[in-house]
Amino acid sequence: MVSDFSLTITPRFYETDAQGHISNVTIAGWFEVARTALLGRVLADDMSSQVQWLLANVNIDYLAETHFGSDVTVTLEKLQVGNTSLTMSCVMTQQGRECVRGKAVLVNIDPHGRGKCTISDELRGQLRALFPQET
Numbered sequence: 001m002v003s004d005f006s007l008t009i010t011p012r013f014y015e016t017d018a019q020g021h022i023s024n025v026t027i028a029g030w031f032e033v034a035r036t037a038l039l040g041r042v043l044a045d046d047m048s049s050q051v052q053w054l055l056a057n058v059n060i061d062y063l064a065e066t067h068f069g070s071d072v073t074v075t076l077e078k079l080q081v082g083n084t085s086l087t088m089s090c091v092m093t094q095q096g097r098e099c100v101r102g103k104a105v106l107v108n109i110d111p112h113g114r115g116k117c118t119i120s121d122e123l124r125g126q127l128r129a130l131f132p133q134e135t
Contacts, residue, residue, distance in 0.1 A: 005130070006075040007034050011068050022066040028058065031090045031102045034074040038088070042126045051123060053106040054116075056085065060102040066094050079131040081124050084108050084116045 007030075015026040032055075043051055066072060071094070078089035085107045092100040110117040119127075 005034070005038050006073050007037060009033075009072050009074060011066075011070075011072065013068060016068045020068045022068065022072070024060070024062065027062075027066070027092065027100055028060060028102075030072070030074050030092065031058075031060070031104065034076055034090055035088050035104060035106070038076050038079075038130070042123070042130065052109045052111045053086070054109045055104060056107045057105040058102065059104075060100060062100055064097060064099040066092070066099045070094050072099070079127060081119065081127045083118055086119075086127065 009030055011022055011026075015023055017023060039053070073093050075091050075093070076088060077091055078087075080087040085105055087103060087105050090100075090102045090104075091098055092102075107116050108119050109115070
């Protein structure tokens with residue numbers, strides 16, 4: 001079970017604005033890094049051949065300022081597995097304070113026909129095993 005899956009990231013200077021705030025675009029990228037790392041654990045080497053994901057929706061709520069000079073922690077809190085999609089919820093903290101919340105919907109795409117396709121029972125089971133309290 002990986003229901004407490006987290007990554008610690010050290011902000012780099014170029015990821016900031018003139019006031020030393022972390023760029024909103026950077027935060028979206030960090031959430032992507034966390035999602036990709038979690039999926040990589042499940043799919044291993046198969047990440048691009050059998051299963052392909054299309055990012056269909058992203059929502060990010062910026063709750064507090066984030067600054068250069070302190071690590072951030074991105075935690076995947078929730079994973080909901082649908083018939084053809086995943087909804088992944090993240091939270092980002094800095095110095096113990098919740099700064100950002102995000103949610104992304106990823107759609108499973110047929111690598112040959114390019115339309116959406118059903119998530120296999122095997123993959124659904126692997127994903128649900130990561131967050132067993134979710135449906």
